[in-house]
Amino acid sequence: MVSGYPLIRPRRLRTSPNLSRLAREVSLEPSKFIMPYFVTHGKSIKEPIETMPDQFRYSVDELLKELKNVISLNIGGILLFGVPERKDEFGSESYSNDGIVQQALKSIKDVYPGLLVITDVCLCDYTSHGHCGIVDENGYVKNDETLEYLAKISVSYAKAGADIIAPSDMMDGRVKKIREALDDEGLINIPIMSYSSKYASSFYEPFRDAADCSPKFGNRKSYQMDPSNAAEAILETRLDLDEGADIIMVKPALSYLDVIYRIKQTFQRPLAAYNVSGEYSMIKAASKLGYLKEDDAALEMLTSIKRAGADIIISYYSLYIAKLLLLP
Ligand code: PBG
DSSP: OOSSSOSSOOOGGGSSHHHHHHTOSOOOOGGGEEEEEEEESSSSOEEEOTTSTTOEEEEHHHHHHHHHHHHHTTOOEEEEEEEOSOOBTTOGGGGSTTSHHHHHHHHHHHHOTTSOEEEEEOSTTTBTTOOSSOBOTTSOBOHHHHHHHHHHHHHHHHHHTOSEEEEOSOOTTHHHHHHHHHHHTTOTTOOBBOOOEEBOOGGGHHHHHHTTOOOSSSOSTTTSBOTTOSHHHHHHHHHHHHHTOSBEEEESOGGGHHHHHHHHHHOOSOEEEEEOHHHHHHHHHHHHTTSSOHHHHHHHHHHHHHHHTOSEEEETTHHHHHHHHHOO
């Protein structure tokens, strides 16, 4: 009556795929993704990880072949985890010059000097008991003694060529200790990406199979955070930033989107979110059973992490999604 237009008009920005793409609030870029890799001793090894379909444990030579894809797809970087030959009480392979991560770093930097390589720093892959630190006779993790080891590992990785050091152990005071150790060695330009809010999560289970690092007794609840707490994540993050963290992190991502949002609103710092093994394997398993479509579900999951506020996404889906993004 008032005008010639219908009262309810379609939202015209949604009428074609190109228009909706133009109006999109967040989009994914391969250069903001980090791909994790498990590296192991030996030659010609590309061993499937049962709990993480399409993920493998690689020997260094095989990893070098695989990294061609990382480079050609313009992925932001890789995160290295070592699967050692021998484990002991103190995780000594982790800081040895010929440890598996040190060997991998040297080879990767020889062949692909420009590739950004982040190393996870933790003892759990390397200790016979599977805890993230040195344990006392009662099985408690000794915080301050563990810091000395974390500092040694960090310096060793940085000297072998790591571009970023990423402590995932959750000991108190580790960022400060690692920063001081790196600076003392003149490694002042090596940034620290701290796993600043890392929850005690059941979504790490597939990873523990991949890296063979399940604790042999007890659990990680005394040093990882209670999933019920969000304000605590802000406190933990502030402490890590005060100690010198350059990049902060929320882990896991999917059940903690509210934490990602809060941290990004509170701190104007580069924020990474770790889309962990369980989040990856859930989609893999459901899509194999035909319960959902892998491409759509992976894209939606990763978009939600970005929308919540993550600048950087660490995901086993990095390569997969980068290939998808290339499609018209
Ligand atoms: C080692 C570490 C873990 C993960 C990353 N670094 C396991 C754990 O804390 O138990 C989990 C990553 C994943 O699930 O993808 N501290």
